[in-house]
Amino acid sequence: YRTLVEMLNALKPKTLKDKYGSRNVTDLPTSYLRLNFKDGSSKVVEDYGKRGTPDLEKLYRYFEDLRHNQNWQKVSE
Numbered sequence: 001y002r003t004l005v006e007m008l009n010a011l012k013p014k015t016l017k018d019k020y021g022s023r024n025v026t027d028l029p030t031s032y033l034r035l036n037f038k039d040g041s042s043k044v045v046e047d048y049g050k051r052g053t054p055d056l057e058k059l060y061r062y063f064e065d066l067r068h069n070q071n072w073q074k075v076s077e
Helices: 002-010 054-065
Strands: 031-038 041-050
Touching: 002 054, 031 054, 041 054
Parallel strands: none
Antiparallel strands: 031 041
């Protein structure tokens, strides 16, 4: 959790653009990041191609790596 909070703070989220990426290529993935702040404001970032900033790329990689670096167990219904 601390790692995630540190990564989000490093983004300086309120300074990020609302949109990143060029739609010249039509088959790239898009990432949407929505953050809600204590002051009641929020920030939504749309990143086509997932290469908005180096810190955003690092955050995307962190989330994607969770699929493989955790010991996931199936939960019965």
